[in-house]
Amino acid sequence: MNRHIVVLGGGLTGLSSAFHLSRRFPESFITLIEKTSRFGGWISSERVQVRDEDGRSAEILLESGPRTLRPNAKSVLELINILGLKDSVITTPVTSSAAKNRYLQIPETQGLITLPNSLTSVFSPPMRTMLLPHVLQEPVKRGNRPTGVTDESVDSFMSRRFGPIFARTFGSALVHGIYAADSRQLSVRAAFPSLWEMEDRGWGSVVRGALRSKPKKSQGDYDVGDIPEMMEGVSVYSFKDGMGTLPGALVEHLQNQSNVELLRDSPISSFGVVDGGQMEIRLADGQTINPTHIVSALPLPVLQNLLYPNSSLPYLTVNPSSSVVVLNLVFSQRQHSLHPSGFGYLVPRPPSGYSLDNPGILGTVFDSCALSAQDSNATNFTKMTVMLGGPHPITVSHTNIDTVLKHLSVHLTGPDDYLKVMPEPILVRTRHHVDCIPTPTPGHLDRMKDLKNALATGIWAGRLEVIGAGVRGVSLGDCVESGKRAGESFIP
Ligand SMILES: Cc1cc2nc3c(=O)[nH]c(=O)nc-3n(C[C@H](O)[C@H](O)[C@H](O)COP(=O)(O)OP(=O)(O)OC[C@H]3O[C@@H](n4cnc5c(N)ncnc54)[C@H](O)[C@@H]3O)c2cc1C
Numbered sequence: 001m002n003r004h005i006v007v008l009g010g011g012l013t014g015l016s017s018a019f020h021l022s023r024r025f026p027e028s029f030i031t032l033i034e035k036t037s038r039f040g041g042w043i044s045s046e047r048v049q050v051r052d053e054d055g056r057s058a059e060i061l062l063e064s065g066p067r068t069l070r071p072n073a074k075s076v077l078e079l080i081n082i083l084g085l086k087d088s089v090i091t092t093p094v095t096s097s098a099a100k101n102r103y104l105q106i107p108e109t110q111g112l113i114t115l116p117n118s119l120t121s122v123f124s125p126p127m128r129t130m131l132l133p134h135v136l137q138e139p140v141k142r143g144n145r146p147t148g149v150t151d152e153s154v155d156s157f158m159s160r161r162f163g164p165i166f167a168r169t170f171g172s173a174l175v176h177g178i179y180a181a182d183s184r185q186l187s188v189r190a191a192f193p194s195l196w197e198m199e200d201r202g203w204g205s206v207v208r209g210a211l212r213s214k215p216k217k218s219q220g221d222y223d224v225g226d227i228p229e230m231m232e233g234v235s236v237y238s239f240k241d242g243m244g245t246l247p248g249a250l251v252e253h254l255q256n257q258s259n260v261e262l263l264r265d266s267p268i269s270s271f272g273v274v275d276g277g278q279m280e281i282r283l284a285d286g287q288t289i290n291p292t293h294i295v296s297a298l299p300l301p302v303l304q305n306l307l308y309p310n311s312s313l314p315y316l317t318v319n320p321s322s323s324v325v326v327l328n329l330v331f332s333q334r335q336h337s338l339h340p341s342g343f344g345y346l347v348p349r350p351p352s353g354y355s356l357d358n359p360g361i362l363g364t365v366f367d368s369c370a371l372s373a374q375d376s377n378a379t380n381f382t383k384m385t386v387m388l389g390g391p392h393p394i395t396v397s398h399t400n401i402d403t404v405l406k407h408l409s410v411h412l413t414g415p416d417d418y419l420k421v422m423p424e425p426i427l428v429r430t431r432h433h434v435d436c437i438p439t440p441t442p443g444h445l446d447r448m449k450d451l452k453n454a455l456a457t458g459i460w461a462g463r464l465e466v467i468g469a470g471v472r473g474v475s476l477g478d479c480v481e482s483g484k485r486a487g488e489s490f491i492p
Contacts, residue, residue, distance in 0.1 A: 081224050091237040171183045
């Protein structure tokens with residue numbers, strides 16, 4: 001059957017869907033519709049020229065959205081292979097200081113503490129007291145998952161197994177780094193399914209479960225060529241010209257496919273099923289499209305707003321989303337004079353909770369250390385990215401550069417006294433990302449099963465799929481993977 005499949009939303013999920021649909025259904029016609037003039041969604045890489053007071057200049061790459069990928073996402077390795085991006089990849093080896101050194105900044109204290117990166121480092125202070133007792137006690141603690149509980153928050157899970165202080169210090173920091181969310185709201189099964197499985201495998205203990213070998217999962221079918229060999233010993237990676245390389249290459253590829261049409265600057269104003277059972281998409285310019293199948297790669301609350309009243313779907317607005325302020329900073333100093341060598345640091349939830357009195361900083365990435373190959377002639381410059389907001393209520397005063405520098409001075413002044421006062425940066429780039437990362441709350445996986453059932457039956461009858469960061473996982477790997485699976489549940 002010759003289908004006309006329309007993909008809604010040209011972020012990475014939508015681009016990956018169009019790419020895989022055009023290969024899976026070569027006889028079908030694919031239309032990808034994007035609201036803005038640019039594909040890629042939250043991915044945004046920009047190269048800028050900077051100059052210091054002595055006239056030395058450098059080219060610096062700024063990321064205001066995602067910046068690193070993990071090599072375990074096979075679906076991204078597949079894109080790198082098929083799109084011929086191998087030579088653009090830059091990697092951070094597991095042996096590098098950027099991979100080994102990650103830090104925590106404990107609120108209301110000064111300086112950073114190093115997270116353990118080896119078994120021996122767990123026994124050194126301060127981890128010997130902060131981490132070790134909780135981890136050693138966990139395997140001998142009785143199983144304590146309440147009967148009938150099928151999901152809970154990350155904080156509740158970690159508090160149950162490792163105690164509330166561990167959960168607040170390590171769990172909340174981890175969640176700030178990935179979801180920019182409150183660990184007391186985030187579903188452990190949606191965000192960290194392996195933790196839940198370890199507890200099952202270890203008869204109630206996460207540590208025992210981690211030590212038992214896990215059943216092998218099917219690796220799936222990925223055309224990865226020799227890219228996995230290239231990724232051996234790699235902690236994280238990106239591209240020489242930043243994450244924008246990925247959507248850029250996808251767009252270039254799709255433009256050359258005879259069965260694909262890309263519509264940009266084309267906001268969808270509404271869509272649904274009309275009398276007679278036909279599906280209809282209306283664009284803001286008045287155009288109407290009647291496809292045979294639709295893949296929505298839109299954020300779920302956006303989808304809810306676009307659906308005709310008779311075509312509504314369950315659970316699209318149950319989960320909240322985090323808003324984040326991203327501050328790119330470039331200093332005309334060498335990095336070792338500003339911060340220790342490493343990937344960066346995360347700041348856990350303050351003991352008193354989230355309030356306007358806190359700095360509102362979720363964490364800082366030491367970009368120059370992690371992916372320096374993205375910049376040219378930049379040895380005399382240091383690039384950092386500060387993330388603020390998420391569960392912290394923040395105002396303009398929190399993102400004011402002088403306020404941020406004051407807090408960075410406290411964070412980056414440690415026993416080695418990097419600097420007492422942060423210097424003025426030569427470049428400050430501030431981006432406010434509203435509702436950019438969804439927070440799947442407990443019960444998310446069951447709700448998404450119900451949503452899938454609703455799509456397979458009734459007026460949609462297997463002709464609409466809903467995918468993207470709000471459904472299956474927020475990492476770029478999850479988004480590309482959900483695009484690879486697009487069309488799997490279509491009913492002709
Ligand atoms: C600051 C930040 C840092 C991150 N860091 C990382 C990282 O380092 N590593 C990682 O793996 N992940 C990271 N993530 C997560 C990851 O970037 C996102 O989850 C992912 O990019 C989401 O892609 P998506 O295509 O599902 O959604 P989106 O990128 O939100 O795409 C949705 C698209 O739909 C379009 N759209 C909306 N309304 C309409 C309409 N009415 N009509 C037509 N089109 C419409 C939008 O313009 C957009 O292009 C980060 C996210 C953020 C915000």
